[in-house]
Amino acid sequence: MNEDGLREQLTAYRDATGGLAPPATLVPDILAKVPRRARARRFVRDAQAAVVVAAVVGAGGGVWAAVETTRVQRQLGVQVSAWADGP
Amino acid sequence: MVDEAFADLVRRTSARFYQLALRMTGNPSEAEDIVQETYLRAHLALSEGEFEDRAALDTWLYRVALNASIDVLRRRKRWAFFRAVFRPENEAAERTEAHAVLRETAALLSLLPPEQVGALVLTQVEGLSNAEAARALGCSEGAVEQRLIRARAGLRRRGET
Numbered sequence: 001m002n003e004d005g006l007r008e009q010l011t012a013y014r015d016a017t018g019g020l021a022p023p024a025t026l027v028p029d030i031l032a033k034v035p036r037r038a039r040a041r042r043f044v045r046d047a048q049a050a051v052v053v054a055a056v057v058g059a060g061g062g063v064w065a066a067v068e069t070t071r072v073q074r075q076l077g078v079q080v081s082a083w084a085d086g087p
Numbered sequence: 088m089v090d091e092a093f094a095d096l097v098r099r100t101s102a103r104f105y106q107l108a109l110r111m112t113g114n115p116s117e118a119e120d121i122v123q124e125t126y127l128r129a130h131l132a133l134s135e136g137e138f139e140d141r142a143a144l145d146t147w148l149y150r151v152a153l154n155a156s157i158d159v160l161r162r163r164k165r166w167a168f169f170r171a172v173f174r175p176e177n178e179a180a181e182r183t184e185a186h187a188v189l190r191e192t193a194a195l196l197s198l199l200p201p202e203q204v205g206a207l208v209l210t211q212v213e214g215l216s217n218a219e220a221a222r223a224l225g226c227s228e229g230a231v232e233q234r235l236i237r238a239r240a241g242l243r244r245r246g247e248t
Contacts, residue, residue, distance in 0.1 A: 001242050010211045015187035022105035038130035
């Protein structure tokens, strides 16, 4: 394909895609589903972090563990040190 | 409060990100998935108070949508063999003239590496300058120019065979 052909093709592509609107259901779908999925993902991530921190605290992990413990405790509202012997 | 800010963000930007994803992939269902994934990350960022500045959030999300599109193109390359064997049909592809152009150009762009598609779509279709495209792609302006040269050469070579 030569330079003119490519330019023509990409211009047609821009015009065609510019006219294609997102489906009407897309925004309601996002507003209904995404916040739930985001909260679930955050919960899983924080729970994983809590398990790691609990393991490190249990093993006497030092400054990093203390900082992470504070962060996770604040986010989850639980005492991570209580998990040192197992959640 | 987060949900209000989030709803406002989605209404304001979803059409733009959908079109970017559509232009990168040429596939409406993949574009919808990319937009969902982009807003998932936006919700996490908003609820963690990462962005006070709306413009910074928009720019960041544009990059997220772009990277998610590049990931989809990479995954596609990995699965190309299976698609060639099983040949699933694109449900919307033949419906309108616009979809025909979409399919034809997507087939053309699928010949290129995802990074070159990014450079070509951002500059030639989205209308960004090379400097803006470089910021969105997280590379230098020189790298964008190189990718454009290679993309054009690649398409020219394919046209000759």
